[in-house]
Amino acid sequence: MYALRQQSADSDVAVMPSPVQTAATNRYRKEDSINLTPVQVIGRLYDVAILAIKKDDQDLARRAINELISALNFEYQEVSLGLFRLYDYCKTCLREGKKDEALNVLTELRGAWAEAFKL
Numbered sequence: 001m002y003a004l005r006q007q008s009a010d011s012d013v014a015v016m017p018s019p020v021q022t023a024a025t026n027r028y029r030k031e032d033s034i035n036l037t038p039v040q041v042i043g044r045l046y047d048v049a050i051l052a053i054k055k056d057d058q059d060l061a062r063r064a065i066n067e068l069i070s071a072l073n074f075e076y077q078e079v080s081l082g083l084f085r086l087y088d089y090c091k092t093c094l095r096e097g098k099k100d101e102a103l104n105v106l107t108e109l110r111g112a113w114a115e116a117f118k119l
Contacts (some may be wrong), residue, residue: 039117046110053103
């Protein structure tokens, strides 16, 4: 759960969202996710992986990369195999503490994905 910052002239106070706000936010996210196309889902997975790396959440980054791997269609072997190798390389980079390298690769792939599908 995230704390919201509320500033006034006298103080800077962290305010926790109410259960109603949290439930509404979760409901919105769920409804938003249901309406995504497969292309948009892949874009979101890239976003999750990139943000997770930036926030040093390697577990979430690995899970997002694993989802990207599971979405590959190996009927198109040349492209899928190339992407698989890049995703696997990113996971290796994360294991070896080379998060900037993984971030660079995923950011480039996200940019190419967005350009290819006009996201």
